[in-house]
Amino acid sequence: SRRAMGRAMGLAGVLVGLFLVPAVLVSTSLRHGAPRAEPAPEPAERELASGAVPEDSLWPLPQWLRTSRRQLQLAPARFQLVHGAGSSAGPACGLLQDAFRRYYEYMFGQSRRRRGRRPLGARADPELSQLQVVIESRDPGCHSYPHLASNEAYHLTVTEPVAVLKANEVWGALRGLETFSQLVHEDDYGSFLVNESEINDFPRFAHRGILLDTSRHYLPLKSILTNLDAMAFNKFNVLHWHIVDDQSFPYQSIYFPELSDKGAYSYNHIYTPTDIRLVIEYARLRGIRVIPEFDTPGHTQSWGKGQKGLLTPCYSGEQPTGSFGPVNPILNTTYNFMTKFFKEISSVFPDAYIHLGGDEVNFDCWKSNPEVKEFMKKQGFGIDYAKLESYYIQKILNIVSSYDKGYMVWQEVFDNKAQLKPETVVQVWMENNYAHELSSVTGAGFTAILAAPWYLDYISYGQDWKKYYSVEPLNFPGSEKQKKLLIGGEACLWGEFVDATNLTPRLWPRASAVGERLWSNWNVTNLQDAYKRLTNHRCRML
Amino acid sequence: AENEQPWGTPCTQLLVFVATPGCDGFPSLDSKEGYKLSVSEGFLLLSADAVWGALRGLETFSQLVGRDENGTYYINKTEIVDFPRFPHRGLLLDTSRHYLPLRAILETLDVMAYNKFNVFHWHIVDDPSFPYESLTFPELSKQGAFNAMTHVYTASDVQTVIEYARLRGIRVIAEFDTPGHTLSWGPGAPGLLTPCYLGKDPSGTYGPINPILNSTYQFVTSLFQEVSSVFPDFFLHLGGDEVDFTCWKSNPKIRAFMKEMGFGEDYKKLESFYIQRLLDIISSLGKGYIVWQEVFDNGVKVRPDTIIHVWKNSMPYPQEMANVTKAGYRALLSAPWYLNHISYGQDWMAAYQVEPLKFEGVPEQKDRVIGGEACMWGEYVDATNLAPRLW
Secondary structure (H helix, E strand, O other): OOOOOOOOOOOOOOOOOOEEEEOOOOOOOOOOOOOOOOOOOOOOOOOOOOOOOHHHHOOOOOOEEEEEEEEEEEOOOOOEEEEOOOOOOOOOOHHHHHHHHHHHHHHHOOOHHHOOOOOOOOOOOOEOOEEEEEEOOOOOOOOOOOOOOOOOOEEEEEOOOEEEEEEOOHHHHHHHHHHHHHHOEEOOOOOEEEEEEEEEEOOOOOEEEEEEEOOOOOOOHHHHHHHHHHHHHOOOOEEEEEOOOOOOOOEOOOOOOHHHHHHOOOOOOOEOHHHHHHHHHHHHOOOOEEEEEEEEOOOOHHHHHHOOOOEEEEEEOOEEEEEEEEEOOOOHHHHHHHHHHHHHHHHHOOOOEEEEEOOOOOOHHHHHOHHHHHHHHHHOOOOOHHHHHHHHHHHHHHHHHHOOOEEEEEHHHHHOOOOOOOOOEEEEOOOOOHHHHHHHHHHOOOEEEEOHHHEOOOOEOOOOHHHHHOOOOOOOOOOHHHHHOEEEEEEEEOOOOOOOOOHHHHHOOHHHHHHHHHHOOOOOOOHHHHHHHHHHHHHHHO | OOOOOOOOOOOOOOEEEEOOOOOOOOOOOOOOOOEEEEEEOOEEEEEEOOHHHHHHHHHHHHHHOEEOOOOOEEOOOEEEEEOOOOOEEEEEEEOOOOOOOHHHHHHHHHHHHHOOOOEEEEEOOOOOOOOEOOOOOOHHHHHHOOOOOOOOEOHHHHHHHHHHHHOOOOEEEEEEEEOOOOHHHOOOOOOOEEEEEEOOEEEEEEEEEOOOOHHHHHHHHHHHHHHHHHOOOOEEEEEOOOOOOHHHHHOHHHHHHHHHHOOOOOHHHHHHHHHHHHHHHHHHOOOEEEEEHHHHHOOOOOOOOOEEEEOOOOOOHHHHHHHHHHOOOEEEEOHHHEOOOOEOOOOHHHHHOOOOOOOOOOHHHHHOEEEEEEEEOOOOOOOOOHHHHHO
């Protein structure tokens, strides 16, 4: 289980030399936001140790790190994580207080010795008594929600007698605490050690997400929370919650309770407002944004159970068949419903963005419906149903905009030429020629996130993490300006064949490969080194 | 009509009638697993020739019991006559590539019982680790286990597995795979494995068991003496798969031996030489054996009651099934059931659609197919993902 590092990491006296891993040299003043990856100087030759070295289990690999062979000891009974002098955050910062306790548990929790009064033993190493956390920005962010422009950079100095973790905002402190906890290791005798080191770190991409699908299979709260923990271990910062879809509607709506009453698998398979709040707060405490996806107009079969008249009735000739298709785009009632529904969603979910879906709209049902056909004629759309789809989407986008939310959409919305606000985030998911799609999206001036090569629900035999690790998101034809528009990516775990019985082993540690790809420098690509670090990281996560 | 119960007569007992005693014995290949289940008003009877059939019948009975929306348990009037098509229905677990804690094995045995599996093929040791704690050769696990304190199966663990299995009508067939797949044996048994050579000098690495030394056969005899007494089943699985000849070829003493024996350059003959001696040892210990198909493919002389385990897909396996049964041997099928080879979607269908007897052969041949095994090799499997991957 987490943090009982069975393998001796820093064997006394085995460490060799000074390690220098400059990937991108960063000035000591921490800049706001994640700097674009400048062409990095070639990393200096790393001296390979004959034994284990502390970086052997860092994941994701920090942007810049320097360690020495000098080790410091930590005494669980005395070691403390505290607010440092000059920090704009203090004991009132619940987020950090919670993090201090959590990371203390991770580091020493498995040790039965932490309560005992054990003499420092034979080690002559100096003691590290504290990690001081200093938040430098005037507004630390303790009580706010993380967002796309949050500053996740941090600077960690581990020397005696106290280590110092500096970050602009609490979000960087969370990332730094995770890294610090990865540096602390146990030797063969059970002593807790950490090597003197200095780390400068920040994420390469600002949007690093995991998609969970709670419609194909309901995921109990515990499952989601465990997953948020795992995300924090890997510095993921977005939970893309694909909460409803065709199969079931587990979201308990306040304005429209029938949606889940009729659309959920059962009353036991719902998320109450309290559940939602829990997830959002649990995520917030780990610096993770929760972006809900209410996918329309396709993928909405379950909506029709509790909201009669919302979906398009399909026809066979003159007669309705009794089955339904996508949301009916021609009725005012549809937009009245959506206005009220998204008002609720906008207030329940604090993130600045809502994902509106817009993928895989099957036009067959619309084509069969005489009223829809009539509407097409009236609007002058001809037989181009993509125009009808765009007509619908645009109205939804406007509704959501009016609530001051930004939106994310699947690529079809862009491909079918809907009129999008410039800050729209387009999620590229179709595997075929996704580099080309990235060019198109960013070429049209839109922000993009990449999911296409990272559909982790597509399992296969063997070490497929390597395939995910080897993706280079910026490998698409485009200008510097365009590359800047790719703000990150997501590992997706669609739920057709996933539920609480197999979610965790299926998602992790494969998603870790994506986590490093999105955080670390572009030149961190060595598979052997990654394998070494990932195997250690995985054991730690357990 | 007013007093009519929504459900029929309440049932108070399931009578279990077993014709032949055998509660304290171990299940075997010949065990009778047939049973009859009769459920009617006020009368529930499960009858079987042997306790093993009663176990199967109990499982079925438990699957018939339903619960309505008021919480009432009910069962429909039913008549069942059931027996297995194949007597050997196995599951392979690999505890060498990754150690599996006892709990994971016991849990697997429970689920096997739910599915009427009756053989636990315990691929207990292999190249990566040797978790089996031997009393004759304690160094094997001391040096060969991933961790000699925590990643071992003690004698008591093994007995726990055997008894837990027995209570579920499941045979435990241990596999000590030789002469290949034995790297983890080396540290605890110096001199057992063949030293590989780079030119004239030993390279420092090792290969399969050294087939030319007497000490090898002494060791094997002692080890299998112990294994034969620890595992009560009549059959042992002796492995014999994927023997890499490179190391043997590199070793000058072996080359000399090949010459002496007149084997020429055919190292399959050397492999056979070893296997034959091994089989004789096992026979003399009063055990029967199962071997992987290479032993048959390489022309080793085996006893007529040997069971050949078909696993390769290099030749279409129906062809191999035909060859094996034509030569008069009994066959076990695993080739299409390597469940460790995961893929996206409902791959259970491919496994389900396999027809084991679909191969060219006369009825006598078909009769020699005694069953099959689903294999869960452990390269990418441990206790964190075993259950959802297997079931």
